[in-house]
Amino acid sequence: MSQPRILIVEDEAIVAMDLRLHLQDLGYGVSGLASTGEEAVAMAASTRPSLVLMDISLGAGMDGIEAAHHMQDLGLPVVYLTAFADETTLTRAKESGPYGYLLKPYDERTLHSTIEMALYRHRMELELKASESRMRAIIEHALDLVVILDQSGRVAYSSPSASKILGYRPGERIGTPAIELVHPEDLAVFAGVLAELLQNPGASRTLEIRILHKDGTPRLMEAVAHNALEVPGVHGIVVNARDITERRQVELDRQIMEAKVQQAQKLESLGVLAGGIAHDFNNLLMGIMGHAGLALMDLQVDSPLRRRLHQIELAATRAAELTNQLLAYSGRGKFLVEPLSLSRLVDEMESLLETVISKKAVLEHRYAPDLPLIDGDATQIRQVIMNLITNASDALDERTGRITITVGAMPTGPLTPCLAGTPPEGESVFLEVKDTGSGMAHDTLGRIFDPFFTTKFTGRGLGLAAVLGIMHGHQGAIQVLSEPGQGTTFRLLFPRSEGTHGQDLWQDRPSLSYSSQGTILVVDDEETVRSVAAATLERCGFQVEVATNGRDGLRAYRDRATDIRAVVLDLTMPILGGDEVLAELRSGGGPGTAVPVLLSSGYSSSDVAGNLQRFAPIQFLQKPYNPGDLIQKIRSCLGE
Incomplete structure (x- = not known):
């Protein structure tokens, strides 16, 4: 569900800014601030906010009540703000059909409840009007x-x-x-x-x-x-x-839509939960990856402990990929594209795939030699492979059968037949999953990528829809061959990469010998993150000042502004969030307006930092990160 956007109409700037902060604290978006009735009407027409908070008494020109009548014409709900009002004014206000009144001064609880009731009432009225229109159409045409x-x-x-x-x-x-x-x-x-x-x-x-x-x-x-x-x-x-032919069809469509909406709301709730878990889990992984990275930096190149620490790093990296899947499920993830070897990716998943298939199924692998790489997100492609293997196992339905994974290359072009997506031009690298299961009828085959469509009793109908979305994100295509009783073959076509090497998690990283001086301020509410960041930066010769929340971070910066060369700033913290701290730094008019800031979060840069680019110079580092990642970003921030 999208964030409600509220238009504030208030001629006192201080009151308007205070109200804006309250609304943002409560999780609402602010579509704009207007100080006159004319400005409010123009802004409402262009931005179409979810709700208008309207001061009854504005300055010269159109007053709040007259402006509210225009909002009524636009179909927008209005809640009046007023410090006092006589009987005549209230009578005029009632004629504009307001959704509530807030008497100044108001507390945050009253503000929240009034807004929620107004939004709920407006939503119910819209739904009622839509329902009435549907029923009127049915009655008028049902002779x-x-x-x-x-x-x-x-x-x-x-x-x-x-x-x-x-x-x-x-x-x-x-x-x-x-x-x-x-x-x-x-x-x-x-x-x-x-x-x-x-x-x-x-x-x-x-x-x-x-x-x-x-x-x-x-x-x-x-x-x-x-x-x-x-x-x-x-x-x-x-x-x-x-x-009642049409009416019955409308009823069936409504029931189907309600079921889809309920399912979507359930998934949205799970997504919020998943996003929160992923964020907290990334902070925990920081301790594992960070301390393992610090230990690797201290060990000799030929130390026998390096491989064990590599194992710890690899396990933490895999766990971080799982959190990225959770973030993708919650809508806060992104593709992290790099040159990849499909055959190597499948080979790394072999033991995991063996655990998800039926005990009566035999899993086979066929890899063509010297295959080109693809540009892909390893985590997303693992999800695709897992979904296809799970579907293939379900198709066997506890019968003895065979699932074959083939990785190869083939020429493709616009005429290559595909059920979904556009086949890449030239040579494609393909991943094929073939089963000897029950197969699919032609009408089923035409619906397999539809969201919420499933042939399994316990399915949620999102597996192949997710596969299709991921393939679209990789500019790929999907071929499907299936006949009842003859099994099913899914072939995924990926454009070949121009890159020359893929990700190598086992490659030993050289010791980082970077050395510098000065003070770095680290602001993060997680002790594990602070300790890893501080130890890493101190190794490089920096003095490190730490703060556990945004308010203390601001105080620490102001106390030592001339000494601090850069700020490592977590975005999600109590008391003051990182975005608020950043805004304060840039608005102070002192050294904080130019100090380099390295933003850090468990969420992706495109979703979190995109709206903060106006506060440059900033850079972004996604959690969990290892010491080398932090040092590289700090060097970039400082131009060293």
Whole structure:
């Protein structure tokens, strides 16, 4: 769910800025600040905020109430801000249909509850209007029909609407058996209701039944049949029916949409949880990776302990990749693209893949020699491989079978047949997963990449949709071959890389001999992060000042501003966040306006630091990082 954006209309600048800070603390976005009614109307029309906080008493020109009327025309909810108001003013304010009032001075709890109630009411009103429009459309186009049947079940009378609904000319069906109009599968229901009515004068029955249009298509009718055989002038079975074909389809679509929305909300909640776990986990990994890196820097090149420390680093790096998957799931991740060897990537996953497949499945690998590299995100491609292998194992359905992973190269072009994506030009590197399972029918094959579509009872329908999204991110394509009973083959086509080497986590890094001097301020609420950063920087000759939160960090900088050469700043901290600290540094007018700042976070740079570029000079370092990463960034910050 997107962040609500609020337009503040207040002619007192200090009050407006204070209100803006309160709103941001509460998690709202601020679409703009307006000090006049005219400015507010123009800004609302261009930015379309979720809510307008409107001061009733503005300066010269259009007052808040008049501006609120314009907001009403734009369909925007308004909450009034006022310090006082007479009866006349309140009467005028009520006419603009406000969603609430906030009496100055207000506390943060009242502000939050008033905004939430206004947003909820506006949302409910929009949903109600949409629902009313849907039902009005259904009613206006659902013309009832009236038919009278005689004792033999023949049509004695049909209303003009019956001709319109069923396509027959007026009077065309008079004298013909009504049963000829009934869908074959509903004949027994119709005959049973008719027989029961004929035996019970004055009785009524309701039923849903499909009636055949003249062109042979069925129309679903909601009908009430009444025995009026003893009513003078009628002498028959009166059937009042309403065509509910479209209404039933709308209901089915709504149910499907509600199920999708519920599923999406569930996934969104899981995403928030996953993002929080990943952020905290990255801080823990900092201690493992950081201290392992420091120990490696202290060891001789030929020390037997280096391989053990490499193992620790490798395990921590893999764990960091898992947190990146959590961040991607929460929508805060990004692709970290580098030259990769697909065959090596699959080979590293072999033991993991063996644990996720059925015990009756045999996993085979086939790698072509001397394959080109691809430009890819190792974590995302591992997720793709895991999803495809899991699907292949499920397709075997506890039967004995074979899953074959093949990595090779092939020429591709615009004419290469693909179920999804555009095939790369020239030579492609492919990853193929083939199973001997149940296969898929043609109609199933056409829906496998649809979100929420699944053929598994416990599935959530996102596995192949995620595969498709990741392949789009890698400018790749997907071929799928499947027949019922013949198994399924997924072939992923990747553009070859122009790079000459892939990532090598086992490559021994040289000792870092960088040396400098001066003071570096490290601001982070995690003790593990502070200790690793301080130890790394002290090795290089720096003096290190540390602070545990944003407020203390600002105080420490102001106390030693002339000595501090750079600031390592965590973005997510209590009391004052890193973005607020950065804003304070840059707005002070002193040395802080130019001091290099290295931002650090467990979230990705594109999502966290993108809006902070106006505070340059800044750089970004994603957690968890090793000592070498920190030193490299500090050197870059200092231009050394």
